[in-house]
Amino acid sequence: MQPKRFAFVGTGGRAISFIEPLVTQYRVHNELVGLCDLSPTRMAYYNRKLAGPWGYHAVPAYPAADFDRMLRETKPDIVFVCSKDSTHHDYIVRALHAGCDVITEKPLTIDADKCRAILAAQEATGRRVRVAFNYRWGPFRTKVRELIAGGTIGRVHSVNLEYLLDTNHGADYFRRWHAHTAESGTLLVHKSTHHFDLVNWWLDAIPAQVFAFGDLVFYGRKNAEARGDGHLAAYPRYTGEPRAKADPFRLDLDKSEAFRGLYRDAEADSGYLRDRNVFRDDIDIYDQMSLNVRYRTGEVLTYSLIAYSPREGMRVTFNGDRGRIEYHEFIGTHMNRAVSPGEFTIEQKPGAEAEGEWIRVFPHFKPSYLVPLPPATGAHGGADEILCRSFFDPAAPADDPWGRFAGHEQGAASILVGIAARESIRQNRPINLADLVALRPAATRLQNLV
Numbered sequence: 001m002q003p004k005r006f007a008f009v010g011t012g013g014r015a016i017s018f019i020e021p022l023v024t025q026y027r028v029h030n031e032l033v034g035l036c037d038l039s040p041t042r043m044a045y046y047n048r049k050l051a052g053p054w055g056y057h058a059v060p061a062y063p064a065a066d067f068d069r070m071l072r073e074t075k076p077d078i079v080f081v082c083s084k085d086s087t088h089h090d091y092i093v094r095a096l097h098a099g100c101d102v103i104t105e106k107p108l109t110i111d112a113d114k115c116r117a118i119l120a121a122q123e124a125t126g127r128r129v130r131v132a133f134n135y136r137w138g139p140f141r142t143k144v145r146e147l148i149a150g151g152t153i154g155r156v157h158s159v160n161l162e163y164l165l166d167t168n169h170g171a172d173y174f175r176r177w178h179a180h181t182a183e184s185g186t187l188l189v190h191k192s193t194h195h196f197d198l199v200n201w202w203l204d205a206i207p208a209q210v211f212a213f214g215d216l217v218f219y220g221r222k223n224a225e226a227r228g229d230g231h232l233a234a235y236p237r238y239t240g241e242p243r244a245k246a247d248p249f250r251l252d253l254d255k256s257e258a259f260r261g262l263y264r265d266a267e268a269d270s271g272y273l274r275d276r277n278v279f280r281d282d283i284d285i286y287d288q289m290s291l292n293v294r295y296r297t298g299e300v301l302t303y304s305l306i307a308y309s310p311r312e313g314m315r316v317t318f319n320g321d322r323g324r325i326e327y328h329e330f331i332g333t334h335m336n337r338a339v340s341p342g343e344f345t346i347e348q349k350p351g352a353e354a355e356g357e358w359i360r361v362f363p364h365f366k367p368s369y370l371v372p373l374p375p376a377t378g379a380h381g382g383a384d385e386i387l388c389r390s391f392f393d394p395a396a397p398a399d400d401p402w403g404r405f406a407g408h409e410q411g412a413a414s415i416l417v418g419i420a421a422r423e424s425i426r427q428n429r430p431i432n433l434a435d436l437v438a439l440r441p442a443a444t445r446l447q448n449l450v
């Protein structure tokens, strides 16, 4: 069998999670043929890793402006999109028209126009698009899917999902491009796409209508000054700043080999600063969001996300007509530190004591019970490892019993909740998703979408 040829666009922190396994564990069946990014320094960092510790070889590195030339010269079968969220649609569309399949990091894209452009390009070319929804592949979350699909609590009518990002991981989104709606679509798209996808997939349902609130109450200069923390807003960035020595929000790019090589040394390439002050003026995303979603099949989701919590994790409850399932996942923070999957660690901070993961079923009229959990190790609760196998191992089953492969339509079904929520906040009214993007109007179940 010919090895599958992969080209990557976007060689920041996240791409390591895919490139390293591809060229080590999965190199027999796959080939890395090219890299593309705005920053030559970041690509050179990858090429040093490829030729050094990963025991592969350097590959051609193309500036972002030469993406099409990369496709012509390296002839990839699959383009892996790991760039900034607002650029995904452009690379997906161009890769599809060049005859490639695409795997894209979440979110599929950040607004309705870009989403329609992706759907149109896929329809015109017939090529395959997959979204790397690693959360689905976490063994505990798959267990929840199994319980619901198996009718453990009968038909589910409502879900509550509370997600907490802590002052380490949550703050990290306010240090860089994610803090701008035009680049990330806000956390309602960038982050919540994971959570909306989980609920769509757990319920096998398609979202139809959203009403939302969103505010910036903690990060940003005004909020710091209002609560007497104005001194934390006094400098534009953290690295090399003597006044930031005792600042609990500081990130020192000089302290890690990966951060130095990927970001600090690359600042002149594109002006990307990875450690900007989280209490600066130009933040235009929310750090507190709450919303309700109604699905085509009648279920209701109550969702909240806050990004300034002392602890990190999620609490999900499902109410069915035969009982209730509670799923707790409090395992500490997992900020993306641009390390290889094998070195990934969950970080504990004071105040963030873990209570671990558990699933408890409360049947009507019977005692509750804890559900035995499958083993899970590695990055993102074991999800990244299983996801990589699904992408890179030809022996991995093409038909997943739990429907964990997500195509462009399922990717759209999740971002559209966040996009509609943004619109709902702006217009102060409920938004119908069908008014944003018409996603197979006759479909009722998520599995009816590609």
Ligand SMILES: NC(=O)c1ccc[n+]([C@@H]2O[C@H](COP(=O)([O-])OP(=O)(O)OC[C@H]3O[C@@H](n4cnc5c(N)ncnc54)[C@H](O)[C@@H]3O)[C@@H](O)[C@H]2O)c1
Pocket (backbone or CB within 6 Å): 009, 010, 011, 012, 013, 014, 015, 036, 037, 038, 039, 042, 064, 082, 083, 084, 085, 087, 105, 106, 107, 132, 134, 190, 270, 336, 380
């Ligand atoms: N599923 C997960 O758990 C997970 C975790 C982290 C990040 N992500 C996703 O991965 C992607 C990358 O995130 P990251 O944390 O590596 O961010 P990053 O900022 O470290 O990397 C982004 C890269 O995109 C490049 N880039 C920006 N504009 C570009 C353009 N026009 N053309 C080409 N390259 C461009 C930057 O130079 C940078 O190298 C994002 O889409 C993010 O949502 C997913």
